[in-house]
Amino acid sequence: MLALSYRGPSRVVVEEKPDPRIEHPNDVILQVTRAAVCGSDLHLYHGFVPDTRVGSTFGHEFTGVVVEAGSSVETLKVGDRVLVPFNIACGTCFFCERERTSVCENTNPKSSLVGGVYGYSHTTGGYDGGQAERVRVPFADVGPMKIPDDMSDEDVLFLTDILPTGYQAAEMGDIAPQDTVVIFGSGPVGLFAQRSAWLMGARRVIAVDPVEERLDFARRHNHVETVNLREVKDIVGHLKKLTEGRGPDVAIDAVGLEACGSIFHDVLGKKLMLEAGAPTALNWSIDAVRRGGRVSIIGVYGPPWNLVPIGSAMNKGLTIKGGQCDVKRYLPHLLEHIRKGNFEPKALITHRFALEDAPEAYRLFASRKGGVIKCVLIPPGAT
Numbered sequence: 337m338l339a340l341s342y343r344g345p346s347r348v349v350v351e352e353k354p355d356p357r358i359e360h361p362n363d364v365i366l367q368v369t370r371a372a373v374c375g376s377d378l379h380l381y382h383g384f385v386p387d388t389r390v391g392s393t394f395g396h397e398f399t400g401v402v403v404e405a406g407s408s409v410e411t412l413k414v415g416d417r418v419l420v421p422f423n424i425a426c427g428t429c430f431f432c433e434r435e436r437t438s439v440c441e442n443t444n445p446k447s448s449l450v451g452g453v454y455g456y457s458h459t460t461g462g463y464d465g466g467q468a469e470r471v472r473v474p475f476a477d478v479g480p481m482k483i484p485d486d487m488s489d490e491d492v493l494f495l496t497d498i499l500p501t502g503y504q505a506a507e508m509g510d511i512a513p514q515d516t517v518v519i520f521g522s523g524p525v526g527l528f529a530q531r532s533a534w535l536m537g538a539r540r541v542i543a544v545d546p547v548e549e550r551l552d553f554a555r556r557h558n559h560v561e562t563v564n565l566r567e568v569k570d571i572v573g574h575l576k577k578l579t580e581g582r583g584p585d586v587a588i589d590a591v592g593l594e595a596c597g598s599i600f601h602d603v604l605g606k607k608l609m610l611e612a613g614a615p616t617a618l619n620w621s622i623d624a625v626r627r628g629g630r631v632s633i634i635g636v637y638g639p640p641w642n643l644v645p646i647g648s649a650m651n652k653g654l655t656i657k658g659g660q661c662d663v664k665r666y667l668p669h670l671l672e673h674i675r676k677g678n679f680e681p682k683a684l685i686t687h688r689f690a691l692e693d694a695p696e697a698y699r700l701f702a703s704r705k706g707g708v709i710k711c712v713l714i715p716p717g718a719t
Contacts, residue, residue: 337352337353337354337355337468337469337470338350338351338352338353338468338469338691338692338715338716339351339352339353339393339464339467339468339469340393340394340395340465340467340468340691340694341353341390341391341392341393342380342381342388342389342390342391342392342393342394343390344383344390345381345382345383346381346382346383346702347695348381348394348694348695348698349695350691350692350693350694350695353393353468355470356464356470356471356472357472358404358405358406358472359472359474360406360474361406361407361408361409362406362408362409362474362475362476362477363405363406363409363472363473363474363476364402364404364405364406364409364412364472364473364476364480365402365403365404365405365470365471365472365473366398366400366401366402366403366418366420366466366470366471366473367400367401367403367469367470367715367717367718368398368399368400368466368467368468368469368470368471368715368718369398369399369400369401369417369489369714369715369718369719370398370399370489370490370493370712370713370714370718371395371397371398371465371466371467371468371691371712371713371715372395372397372398372493372494372496372497372498372710372711372712372713373395373467373694373697373698373701373710373711373712373713374396374397374497374498374524375523375524375525375592376396376456376497376592376636377394377395377396377455377698378594378698378701378702379592379593379594379613379636379638380392380394380456380457381394381698381702382594382702384593384594384606384609384613384638385456385457385459385638386457386459386638387457387458387459388457388458389457389458389462392455392457392462392464392465393455393464393465393467393468394455394456394465394467395454395455395465395466395467395468395471395713396422396453396454396455396456396465396466396496396497397422397466397493397494397496397497397498398419398420398454398465398466398467398471398493398496399417399418399419399420399483399489399492399493399496400417400418400420400466400470400471401415401416401417401418402414402415402416402418403470405476406476408477409476409477410477411476411477411480412476412477412480412482416482417482417483417489418480418481418482418483419480419481419483419489419492419493419495419496420454420466420473420479420480420496421437421479421480421481421495421496421497421663421664421667422453422454422456422496422497422661422663423437423438423440423451423452423453423479423660423661423662423663423664424440424443424444424451424452424453424454424461424463424474424475424479425437425440425443425451425452425475425478425479425664426440426442426443426475426478427475427477427478428442429441429442431451432478435662435664435665436662437451437479437662437663437664437665438450438451438659438660438661438662438663439451439659439660440452443461443474443475444460444461447459447460447461449639450660451660453660454466454471455467459638467691467694467713468691468715469691469715469716469717478664479664481495481667484671487674490681490682490685490712491674491681491682492671492674492681493681493712494524494528494681494684494710495663495667495670495671495674495681496663497661497663498524498525498528498710499528499670499679499681500661500663500666500667500670501525501528501634501661501663502524502525502526502527502528502529502530502531502532502590502634503528503529503532503666503670504634504659504661504662504666505519505525505529505532505588505590505632505634506529506532506533506535506536506588506632507532507536508630508632508633508634508657508658508659509533509586509587509588509630509631509632509657510586510630510655511533511536511537511538511585511586512537512585513537513539514537514539515537515538515539515540515584515585515586516538516539516540516541516542516579516584516585516586517533517538517540517541517542517584517585517586517587517588518542518543518544518575518584518586518587518588518621518624518625519533519541519542519543519544519560519587519588519590520544520545520587520588520589520590520591520595520617520620520621520635521544521545521589521590521591521592521617521635522543522544522545522547522550522551522553522554522562523545523550523590523591523709524684524709524710525590525634525635526543526545526554526588526590526591527553527554527557527558527684527709528679529588529590529634530543530554530558530560531557531558531678531679533586533588534558534559535673535678538586540561540584541558541560541561542560542561542562542563542575542578542584543558543560543561543562543563544562544563544565544571544575545562545564545565546564546565546566546596546597547704548564548566549704549707550704550709551563551564553707553709557680557683561578563575563578565596565597571597571620571624572620572623572624575624576624579626582626582627583624583625583626583627583629584624584625584626584629585625585626585629585630586625586629586630586631586632587620587621587622587624587625587629587630587631587632588621588631588632588634589617589618589621589631589632589633589634589635590617590634590635591616591617591635592613592617592635592636592637593605593606593612593613593614593615593635593636593637593638594606594613594614595613595614595615595616595617595618595635596614596616597616597617597620598614598616598619601614601615601616601619601643602614604643605642611641611642611643612637612638612639612640612641612642613637613638613642615637615642615643615644617635618631618633618635618637618642618644619644619645621633622644622645622648622649622652622654622656623645623648625652625654626652627652627653628652628653628654629652629654629655630654630655630656630657631649631654631655631656631657632656632657632658633656633657633658633659634658634659634661684709684710685709685710685711685712686707686708686709686710686711687700687701687706687708687710687711687712688711688712688713688714689711689712689713689714690713690714690715690716691713691714691715691716692716693713694713697711697713
């Protein structure tokens, strides 16, 4: 089969790899129909995630058709169309029983930090991802959800990650009516967090990003206020001026470890790699939010440490929540939001590529140019 293969920082190729096979009675094999390139994939692509091995296949946002099912699979059959959460969860451990599928203790037992994830290095279990013609899906009775017959794969593709991730980001902010919410990052997750903040009753939603095309999309699609980082010398001071000197009630970091805006953190975290990326957006969130406010961290950071002003957070009395999204528990609820028109996931797709052209998709997405918001890969034979 054709599959993306990592060859080192900023280099991927598409090559022939062996077809996946059933390794456990509860596995299924999917013929992939759509696979998206995620902002988190760029962290792998740029070499910031530990133990990303040459030959790895990326991709944790995908849909597909079941072409083979293990002997114990009860909920799926050959021919079923499914979407697959990026978390790989066993469904029976301490955390899964509490709907915390992102920290399942059986799918990545060598780590105490995170559960299994498709196509996201050996720090999350070493599972191959879905940027390929076929992919093995373990615990098939737990994770996958059948795609309704009246919906296309692209209608629901982003339920695998970025839509529930953006929704959870807003939920972790405990947004109340009349709150002002600032969201750092207007990539796909930030865009869904903006829409989610409105749904949860926010009075004002302010989007911050250095890419004007993304901010323009945020204004048109989500009707938010915007701030271009490149046009403001002091983003913290600017946000306080916009909010009567106090700061917003809620700040959401939807950027993560590749944030721009701090030469010090760029050098220390992204060049020398002496901290786990650049926590610039997180620091701004802590500094900008009002006293007694809430900070939600959904942007990806690698362990083990970053230079973060925890003393400011403590003295300001902030509530901080963070975590990988527990996708499974949001699926029924968000599917209904899509049906009602509260979310328009397909609207974020700006570029479609054949799987064979995945390297070009990565280069474009990493450049943040040409109006790119979200790239989707289409394997051979997928309609």
